[in-house]
Amino acid sequence: MQMSREDLLRAYRTMRTIRLFEDRVMLEMATGDVPGNTHLYAGQEASAVGVCFPLRNTDRIASTHRGHGHSIAKGCDIDGMMAEIFGKSTGTCHGKGGSMHIADLDKGMLGANGIVGGAMPIACGAALSAKTLNRDDVAVAFTGDGGVNQGTMAETLNLASIWKLPLIFIVEDNGFAEATSSSYATAGSIPARGEAFNVPSVAVDGLDFFAVHDAMRDAIERARSGGGPSLIHTKTARYYGHFSGDADTYRTREEKEAMRRDQDCLKHFRKRVTEAALLDDAALDAVDREVEAAVDQSVIAARAAPVPVAADVMTHVYVSYP
Amino acid sequence: MQMSREDLLRAYRTMRTIRLFEDRVMLEMATGDVPGNTHLYAGQEASAVGVCFPLRNTDRIASTHRGHGHSIAKGCDIDGMMAEIFGKSTGTCHGKGGSMHIADLDKGMLGANGIVGGAMPIACGAALSAKTLNRDDVAVAFTGDGGVNQGTMAETLNLASIWKLPLIFIVEDNGFAEATSSSYATAGSIPARGEAFNVPSVAVDGLDFFAVHDAMRDAIERARSGGGPSLIHTKTARYYGHFSGDADTYRTREEKEAMRRDQDCLKHFRKRVTEAALLDDAALDAVDREVEAAVDQSVIAARAAPVPVAADVMTHVYVSYP
Amino acid sequence: MARDPSVIVLGEDVAGGAGANGEQDAWGGAFGVTKGLIGRFGANRVLDTPITESAFVGAAGGAAMTGLRPVVEIMFVDFLGVCFDQIFNQIAKFRYMFGGKAVTPLVLRATFGAGSGSGSQHSQALYPLFTHIPGLKVVVPSNPYDAKGLLIQAIRDDDPVIFLEHKLLYDTMGEAPDAAYTIPFGEANVVREGDDVTIIALGRMVGVAEAAAAALEKDGINCAIIDPRTTSPLDTDTILEFAEQSGRVVIVDESNPRCGMAADIAALIAEEGFDTLKAPILKVTAPHTPVPYAPQLERTYIPDAARVEAAVRKAVAHGA
Amino acid sequence: MARDPSVIVLGEDVAGGAGANGEQDAWGGAFGVTKGLIGRFGANRVLDTPITESAFVGAAGGAAMTGLRPVVEIMFVDFLGVCFDQIFNQIAKFRYMFGGKAVTPLVLRATFGAGSGSGSQHSQALYPLFTHIPGLKVVVPSNPYDAKGLLIQAIRDDDPVIFLEHKLLYDTMGEAPDAAYTIPFGEANVVREGDDVTIIALGRMVGVAEAAAAALEKDGINCAIIDPRTTSPLDTDTILEFAEQSGRVVIVDESNPRCGMAADIAALIAEEGFDTLKAPILKVTAPHTPVPYAPQLERTYIPDAARVEAAVRKAVAHGA
Ligand SMILES: Cc1ncc(C[n+]2csc(CCOP(=O)(O)OP(=O)(O)O)c2C)c(N)n1
Ligand SMILES: Cc1ncc(C[n+]2csc(CCOP(=O)(O)OP(=O)(O)O)c2C)c(N)n1
Ligand SMILES: [Mg+2]
Numbered sequence A, B: 001m002q003m004s005r006e007d008l009l010r011a012y013r014t015m016r017t018i019r020l021f022e023d024r025v026m027l028e029m030a031t032g033d034v035p036g037n038t039h040l041y042a043g044q045e046a047s048a049v050g051v052c053f054p055l056r057n058t059d060r061i062a063s064t065h066r067g068h069g070h071s072i073a074k075g076c077d078i079d080g081m082m083a084e085i086f087g088k089s090t091g092t093c094h095g096k097g098g099s100m101h102i103a104d105l106d107k108g109m110l111g112a113n114g115i116v117g118g119a120m121p122i123a124c125g126a127a128l129s130a131k132t133l134n135r136d137d138v139a140v141a142f143t144g145d146g147g148v149n150q151g152t153m154a155e156t157l158n159l160a161s162i163w164k165l166p167l168i169f170i171v172e173d174n175g176f177a178e179a180t181s182s183s184y185a186t187a188g189s190i191p192a193r194g195e196a197f198n199v200p201s202v203a204v205d206g207l208d209f210f211a212v213h214d215a216m217r218d219a220i221e222r223a224r225s226g227g228g229p230s231l232i233h234t235k236t237a238r239y240y241g242h243f244s245g246d247a248d249t250y251r252t253r254e255e256k257e258a259m260r261r262d263q264d265c266l267k268h269f270r271k272r273v274t275e276a277a278l279l280d281d282a283a284l285d286a287v288d289r290e291v292e293a294a295v296d297q298s299v300i301a302a303r304a305a306p307v308p309v310a311a312d313v314m315t316h317v318y319v320s321y322p
Numbered sequence C, D: 001m002a003r004d005p006s007v008i009v010l011g012e013d014v015a016g017g018a019g020a021n022g023e024q025d026a027w028g029g030a031f032g033v034t035k036g037l038i039g040r041f042g043a044n045r046v047l048d049t050p051i052t053e054s055a056f057v058g059a060a061g062g063a064a065m066t067g068l069r070p071v072v073e074i075m076f077v078d079f080l081g082v083c084f085d086q087i088f089n090q091i092a093k094f095r096y097m098f099g100g101k102a103v104t105p106l107v108l109r110a111t112f113g114a115g116s117g118s119g120s121q122h123s124q125a126l127y128p129l130f131t132h133i134p135g136l137k138v139v140v141p142s143n144p145y146d147a148k149g150l151l152i153q154a155i156r157d158d159d160p161v162i163f164l165e166h167k168l169l170y171d172t173m174g175e176a177p178d179a180a181y182t183i184p185f186g187e188a189n190v191v192r193e194g195d196d197v198t199i200i201a202l203g204r205m206v207g208v209a210e211a212a213a214a215a216l217e218k219d220g221i222n223c224a225i226i227d228p229r230t231t232s233p234l235d236t237d238t239i240l241e242f243a244e245q246s247g248r249v250v251i252v253d254e255s256n257p258r259c260g261m262a263a264d265i266a267a268l269i270a271e272e273g274f275d276t277l278k279a280p281i282l283k284v285t286a287p288h289t290p291v292p293y294a295p296q297l298e299r300t301y302i303p304d305a306a307r308v309e310a311a312v313r314k315a316v317a318h319g320a
């Protein structure tokens, strides 16, 4: 595929931002200043960015508990996200949602989700809106290799298929659902499940931004032209434990080291674009520095931001309630 | 397949009993003496009997809202069933369950079900019991072409597959879910859905007792020997409307007449066994008369039976509740 | 729907006959309520769904967040269990979790109630479950006039609304103007004035209360009857005002008693209307059991006028 | 489990590490509660499940009907929505619908409660939903000793039991003998005697009530504290006895207020304990909102000792 230098830099910047954002959140968790727990997306950047890069702002995504990467890739502002994670009133959701509920409807991000499998029907609804209102927008439903087993997946595949909705299912397969391996929990083949519902399905290397991006272009093309839903199975790698507090002992040290060494989608991207002389290391290093500064800034701002006031507990339950 | 004369007569008697039982329930509904509504199984007899005939009493089935046929095929006593449908204290469930909840655990009938898709996990649990307690019993989960879309289907396929449970999925496809055609509502292929979860799946002519029976023998063989679950898709015909009060206007008179004329599994059976000289018409006619008398008797007994007493409302909620 | 093109209707057989050779729009919903809509508004706005409540109820939620006003039917409220997550964790909480950004104008219609011999899984009330959940509005009309005004309000409302119709009330005839009108949520209907005892009743129980009140009147016992019409929001002012007036309260409710609607209203009065109470707050509800099938048992299960009458007499007798 | 081979444990990561190369039994449940069991009883009786609550909770129900005694974990009670049908329409109703034929000995364990910064979908209480459903028993222990005795009772009980543990109570240390013992359901624990006001509290709120009572004692206000321990069955005798004794009642509950647990208990007293009441029945509960994320908001959401104290003082002041 051909991409302009600007686009390549933008794609890299987004992936890099996700990686540094997540590494930084992990560090901030250790300070004890971040409430609750987070599910970090580090390692899977090529999937989120490969999927969201070709989307328009008016296209919509519904995400999972591991939603930071999707949010950043769809254009959410990292200052708002970091503040949300710190539970501040300047957060994307005014500090009321937290890591697992980051949403920015103006950016087409319909929310991370605390319920595994919960996002599929919601994204399906966005696709239904687009079709009913004759917009050629598409919707993307994210799930993991564990969430793919949830009944909502099959139900939504069927509904999107018979209604020919512009919905794209992204199954991000990082090999694990919490401590449980997908080799144990997920029977058969994920693309075969999509095909069984007449949904064109492909498996791609989720560590390869370009492979994901190309598969998305085909799916988007199909969706915008009324061809209905698609499924993309991206094989990827989860760098941290399931959540920030997970000791991750169910994976051996060796395999975790090998993963970080051999399965780094950022290294892959850099190698690919520099070898093809599309970008040089200097340009990429510059991006790294920019991003580092931006992430630092987001933490400084989040820490300095005010906390919500007690009265905020009662707001936003209803639009109107006598 | 080879079956003894006794077995053939027994299979025919069971199918015939279901047909007459359902025709009679429809008539009794018209008298206004039967509470509520019923979903009649008439037309699908070869499926229920083909499936249950090769089962043991200790094998278990979980059924649907259209459960009369499955119950009779699994050995439930029609006097108790008819009394239950009339809401009498002599009913299978003491008059507390009704048509949609007929159950007889001693016969391995774990209940009809008012919730579409509700039975799949329950049957899965019976299969789990068999496996955990090292019994070589099997469990059967019934669903229709509409219920197959419910999330519980996919979830149970996955669970039974990874745990290699002795569970057999029977999808009885009568072409309709209420007034909605499966051609509209059910995407892709049902056997392909099973295969996508690594569950061996076949489609058979649900009007042909012998075809269903043979498919079951393979599935049972696999289940008892630790080979795990199977799926059988039986294409069948629903003679009445969705429920006893359904005007059934979404099907044309012509197609309904043609269905009763050309898709009668009882006629098929009779033709097959008489042409092969396995049974003669006289013997089959004798069965018809016997069955007719038995069904008459069940109605007479049900009508004469006492109704539950008011105090029964409070019983059977718990085994013990201070 | 004519007024607002963003309104769509979806559910199982809301038209009926999809993909069949015979009549389209054969059902118009399990109770014929939506019949005729597909002819007027087309299959693009009146959608038959497969039997996948989680998918289409959740989709209605996602659609509501993105520009549509879905009216979704799940036939029997008893089926909420297969899609409850989408209702109570997703749809009900979008606005709050997202810090006020989401607006989710959605109506979930379902029938409820015992009395039709439909058995334990097709006869429950269950509105206490929805009333418990912040973010949902819950409507339980007791007559055709209210049903129309409340439904139009529900469709125009910007919050998710659970709209529950008692299946035995479909046959009640009653005045309802053709013109569109709305009844605001959180405004109880004073069905009947009366100084001796205040009866609070919902849905089909309003009629039961009226029958009891009529009989009691002959013995000179005058009952007020308050129909909250919506359980969330609840018109606490009117309830407290009338509880205070008579000082004797009987609450009649078809739902199960534990953490039920009658308990909810009784607790309100016991806290905020205590000082003027002259008698215990009496509840006439279904027992703590599933709904039985046999008609004789079902009749015992459902609160009837006789039980309401007895409760009222007990309230009047207390400390008198 | 050692005592009864028909007891099995299943749920997501109740062992943890299935199919992985590293440590097996890596998790022992989301909170490490079931760690060690797989080593002792084997993968045949301790089963990690896929993320399909409807399938494995329903399977536990089917297994319970056919000879096993499953103890199934769903991690966070908030997830009940994806499997609610199997719980409330199937498992809870088998026995009744089948005319008493079914016995369904099953324990559904889950954590509940706010205070861990887990957000709206991982912090709810929700036991009012289960308490509303006939056929279910509901246990909400407040300390380690009760938790053990009630859990053993739950496993030996022949009815389906919802067993809810507050996630912030896992770190509470407390006396619990090693030997097995059971605590019967429906027997409240009198945490504290006191004549002035009766506080009824559940789960983590018992500790909150004790803190308030200790402070109030300094001002000569003596509170009794009653911990029902099980919400269904509910020990109405003890609650009414103590309500009567003091005539002043404060109910402290972490669940949402509408059709909630506090309302349920208040309504009981308002009907059966009315005559001896000296003051309004006061409720201290979470507000009618989802659980917010920011710690400052979450602290405001959860009832605290200060609010309980204020309520008790209000009750004492009333009509005094
Ligand atoms: C309905 C439901 N069940 C269980 C959980 C607990 N849980 C949160 S994330 C998770 C694993 C999800 O695995 P996967 O879908 O592969 O996503 P990943 O974490 O690998 O990104 C589980 C079991 C939940 N949040 N919701
Ligand atoms: C969860 C749920 N949704 C909807 C219904 C209403 N309903 C009862 S039967 C039925 C159609 C089932 O179709 P199918 O599975 O093909 O079985 P069939 O009636 O054809 O035997 C529907 C929608 C229900 N009982 N439960
Ligand atoms: Mg995963």
Ligand SMILES: [Mg+2]
Binding pocket: B144, B145, B146, B172, B173, B174, B175, B176, B177, B178
């Ligand atoms: Mg069918």
